[in-house]
Amino acid sequence: MLEKFLLVAPELWRAFGETLLMLGIGLSAAVLLGGPLGVILFLNGSGEPGRGRSIGKVLGWLVNTVRSFPFIILMVALVPFTRIVAGTSIGPLAASVPLSCAAIPYFARLVEQQLHEVPRGVIEAAEAMGATRLQIVTRVLLLEARSGMVLALTVLAISFLSYSAVAGVVGGGGIGDLAIRYGYYRFETDVMVITVAILIAMVQLIQFGGGRIARRLDKR
Amino acid sequence: MTASVPVIRVERASKAFPLPEGGRFDAVREISLDVLPGEIFGLVGRSGAGKSTLLRLMNLLEKPDSGSITVAGQELTALGARELREARRRIGMIYQHFNLLANATVFENVAFPLRIHGAMNAPRLKARVAECLELVGLQGKAGSYPARLSGGQKQRVAIARALASYPTVLLCDEPTSALDPDTTRSVLDTLRDINARLGVTIVIVSHELQALGSLCQRAAVVEDGRIAELFDLRDHSVPRKTSLGRELVYHAAEAHAAEVHAGRPPGELHA
Numbered sequence: 001m002l003e004k005f006l007l008v009a010p011e012l013w014r015a016f017g018e019t020l021l022m023l024g025i026g027l028s029a030a031v032l033l034g035g036p037l038g039v040i041l042f043l044n045g046s047g048e049p050g051r052g053r054s055i056g057k058v059l060g061w062l063v064n065t066v067r068s069f070p071f072i073i074l075m076v077a078l079v080p081f082t083r084i085v086a087g088t089s090i091g092p093l094a095a096s097v098p099l100s101c102a103a104i105p106y107f108a109r110l111v112e113q114q115l116h117e118v119p120r121g122v123i124e125a126a127e128a129m130g131a132t133r134l135q136i137v138t139r140v141l142l143l144e145a146r147s148g149m150v151l152a153l154t155v156l157a158i159s160f161l162s163y164s165a166v167a168g169v170v171g172g173g174g175i176g177d178l179a180i181r182y183g184y185y186r187f188e189t190d191v192m193v194i195t196v197a198i199l200i201a202m203v204q205l206i207q208f209g210g211g212r213i214a215r216r217l218d219k220r
Numbered sequence: 221m222t223a224s225v226p227v228i229r230v231e232r233a234s235k236a237f238p239l240p241e242g243g244r245f246d247a248v249r250e251i252s253l254d255v256l257p258g259e260i261f262g263l264v265g266r267s268g269a270g271k272s273t274l275l276r277l278m279n280l281l282e283k284p285d286s287g288s289i290t291v292a293g294q295e296l297t298a299l300g301a302r303e304l305r306e307a308r309r310r311i312g313m314i315y316q317h318f319n320l321l322a323n324a325t326v327f328e329n330v331a332f333p334l335r336i337h338g339a340m341n342a343p344r345l346k347a348r349v350a351e352c353l354e355l356v357g358l359q360g361k362a363g364s365y366p367a368r369l370s371g372g373q374k375q376r377v378a379i380a381r382a383l384a385s386y387p388t389v390l391l392c393d394e395p396t397s398a399l400d401p402d403t404t405r406s407v408l409d410t411l412r413d414i415n416a417r418l419g420v421t422i423v424i425v426s427h428e429l430q431a432l433g434s435l436c437q438r439a440a441v442v443e444d445g446r447i448a449e450l451f452d453l454r455d456h457s458v459p460r461k462t463s464l465g466r467e468l469v470y471h472a473a474e475a476h477a478a479e480v481h482a483g484r485p486p487g488e489l490h491a
Binding site: 119121122125126127128129130131132135139140143218219 | 279281304306307311313315317321322323332335336367381385
């Protein structure tokens with residue numbers, strides 16, 4: 001087993017890097033685009049006093065539609081788009097495109113859900129003090145929901161670690177890809193065991209780190 | 221009362237809410253009301269009578285369906301969004317459940333209204349926050365988070381926050397309903413104190429008649445979205461029409477007697 005490990009170590013290392021790359025791009029897109037989208041969904045959602053509710057409805061419909069796709073179908077369906085963005089449809093960079101597309105609406109919903117946890121009265125108090133909508137978002141909503149959002153990001157990271165493995169099917173690379181190629185197609189069980197062990201360790205680490213940060217941010 | 225210009229003027233204001241099963245609920249029906257500068261004005265009524273809605277009309281947290289609201293000479297109902305935000309700086313509000321930012325320290329909570337209006341530089345802001353915390357007796361708690369404070373302390377932080385931007389009016393929505401009797405008394409003392417020292421006009425909604433009886437100069441009994449009666453608590457020349465009104469006068473007389481008995485001139489602060 002050790003011998004085998006040393007044999008695949010370089011490839012394992014490369015695959016690990018690819019996984020991190022895919023996760024990094026996907027999660028960055030989720031935070032940078034999905035986060036604001038979640039805020040917009042919240043502000044224009046039902047029960048919230050917001051202008052342009054129809055915007056909320058349209059965006060909500062769009063989010064639901066993208067989230068309806070099984071990930072593997074989304075990946076295939078997005079191939080032409082991926083080619084335009086990444087220049088190719090194979091490799092970890094290309095796989096990051098559908099990963100991001102799936103992560104953005106997913107995170108948006110998680111953020112929206114977390115913002116609903118902020119007590120209505122606290123938002124109202126800010127309103128009564130003369131805060132603008134933007135100030136309510138930045139100084140109230142994001143502050144009060146911050147630990148929940150870290151937990152949401154943790155959930156997202158773990159889901160997308162396994163999504164990135166699916167990306168291996170179309171040559172996406174990464175640890176999951178390694179598991180499928182060696183462990184599944186070539187029946188090399190020990191490689192499969194090693195990759196699964198690495199994935200388990202990553203999930204535990206992400207969960208532990210996310211939980212810790214969230215607890216530290218939560219002063220309630 | 222002398223004929224001074226009212227600091228809050230509610231004119232024929234109405235507010236109805238749509239009910240989930242259709243139809244509507246008339247919370248406030250064509251109420252007109254003047255609150256005079258420097259007084260402590262009580263609003264009493266059974267739950268659902270419309271007293272909280274009436275209070276929330278005064279800073280336009282609820283927009284009236286008809287009628288007008290004027291505070292400190294400014295007709296709020298005629299203002300644009302930007303001017304309304306500006307006007308709200310001068311209208312403080314405290315709530316039953318305090319509504320503090322849980323993830324912000326006491327200092328940051330009190331600094332909040334100052335920061336959102338960007339009106340002060342850092343040293344002035346710091347001094348103002350310290351001043352307000354001292355006013356409510358919470359100096360030394362600036363670095364604490366609300367979760368570490370008792371209910372009474374949280375309400376004091378809320379009062380300090382409401383006072384930070386020099387309000388002319390302080391609206392209190394059931395400020396002591398979540399507090400025990402001892403804490404209630406001390407929070408009421410704080411309110412009485414800032415009214416006396418700063419001259420801030422206070423409008424307070426509560427179902428605790430004893431608290432209102434000891435605190436208010438005038439009160440209105442709200443019934444079914446209308447003002448059933450409005451009177452001076454020390455005026456015994458006319459019998460009160462409503463049972464809430466009679467109870468309130470009784471508690472006011474009792475509080476007055478207790479003060480006299482304790483050898484203090486009426487109206488002076490409790491220790």
